Amino acid sequence: MPRANTADTYGSISKAFHWITALLILTLFPLGVIAENLPYDTNEQLARKAWLFSLHKTLGVTVFFLALTRLLWTATQIRPAPLHPARKAETFLAEMVHVLLYLSLVFVPLSGWLHHAATEGFAPIWWPFGQSLPFVPKSEALAHLFSGWHWVLTKLLLLAFALHIAGALKHVVIDKDDTLRRMAIGKAPRQPAPPRPAHSRAPALAGISAYAAALLAASVMAWPTAAPQAAQAPEAPQAAPMALPANGWQVETGTLALTVTQFGKPVSGQFGAWTAEIEFDETVDDGIAGRVEVEVMIDSLTLGGVTDQAKGPDFFDAATHPRALYSADILALGDGQFDAVGTLTLRGTEAPLDLPFTLRIEDGTARMEATATTDRRDFGIGQNMPDEQNLAFGVEIKVDLVARKP
Structure with a gap:
């Protein structure tokens, strides 16, 4: 042939x-x-x-x-x-x-x-x-x-x-x-x-x-x-303004993001709707400098191709638990280092969550950046996924805020 x-x-x-x-x-x-x-x-x-x-x-x-x-x-x-x-x-x-x-x-x-x-x-x-x-x-x-x-x-x-x-x-x-x-x-x-x-x-x-x-x-x-x-792409999150009543700071932009690891690959997303109230005294260098209260609307989550799955009953369960709450004291550690020490209430379960962050203030503009990792099992998320090869236990949380003083 x-x-x-x-x-x-x-x-x-x-x-x-x-x-x-x-x-x-x-x-x-x-x-x-x-x-x-x-x-x-x-x-x-x-x-x-x-x-x-x-x-x-x-x-x-x-x-x-x-x-x-x-x-x-x-x-x-x-x-x-x-x-x-x-x-x-x-x-x-x-x-x-x-x-x-x-x-x-x-x-x-x-x-x-x-x-x-x-x-x-x-x-x-x-x-x-x-x-x-x-x-x-x-x-x-x-x-x-x-x-x-x-x-x-x-x-x-x-x-x-x-x-x-x-x-x-x-x-x-x-x-x-x-x-x-x-x-x-x-x-x-x-x-x-x-x-x-x-x-x-x-x-x-x-x-x-x-x-x-x-x-x-x-x-x-x-x-x-x-x-x-x-x-509603992640580049333009719809976060509500955050008031800082102690000294008049006003948050102009903010991102509340998270990253999970599925099948060994990171999957990043963020919440598009959340509000917060922050009391903060920038003159405190050591000790309690304020307090933060954050409310997150779970249904505003976008998480790559697994958004619907993440908001489902086995994970965030947005239908039954539409909001997450975070309350913490802000501790000043010196040299622009701070730690928000508090609790996160998610899916009706409360667990401690510390959120270390940096804060830099220049020319009336404050930039806050925070990264923390929590265990999804502490909140009963993904209990039907006990194998980390499919879904890792650790969830990375990132917060990025820019505030200005009028």
Whole structure:
């Protein structure tokens, strides 16, 4: 069997590309559906769901590179002429479906990879390329957009794949010709192909136009969800002003962020709505310099691709416990070092939490930065996740405030 294509049949390399790709498609579709519908209520269920999603994503990236290689090979090869050139409508549709398939084999896995790169958290890709892509920031709005692309384009791929199979069966059952035999392993055509008709770009243009329309439709479908989230992106948190009644300080900007570690990878997020009252005496260098009371709205949390899971009953349980409270005394330690020593009430459970922080005041502007780590188990968070390989016990808290004195 020749490696390259001839005027009558496909070569061994084209056949290998064809059947490997078909096998991967037939594997990826059910794998994605199964992974999507698996529960993740327990540690074992989450591990199984994540493993299947990792397999799905890893094979998807494989399809992407396989498709690019196949396109490069196809560009160097002649294509056997259609056996029924007089059937112009059928030939047009067959070539258009081929174009849709080729485009789908590139853009379906690419859209999934983009979605993964824009999302923090959950099933990693096993290829050694890292979990990010150049020029793709971690953004929930972008993640929704790419997810919309992936959803629509997979349906287009499924349609083109089904039409391709239906056409092949027609050639076998109804036409009884050599069309499928040309792509069969170890088979040679029983008759030479007719002369190739004049080449037309119309099927390719029709396929590209259909694909562009599908991408536009996917973008429009995703936009109503992505747009509001873009307005509430982490770069513009909606924290309420914080009053410092002791001496008139007013907090202008603030970020209350947290980082969890899932499957060994950090997942960062923040609370977009919270209020605080702070009493603080900047003249105290040693001892109690004030007090802080913070109220956090749990439902304002965004945490990468696991936001809904994090706010669910097994974790923060936003529906039952919509607020968290932090009360602490502010201790001055000298040299701009302070410690907020208090308690955090979360999910109805109270536990001690110390928050060391630095405070620098220059030209009427104060900058406060704090980092602390707490154990999620102290608040009954993720009790169904006792394995740190799936979800680490430690949760890092970061606070960054800028205040000015009028």
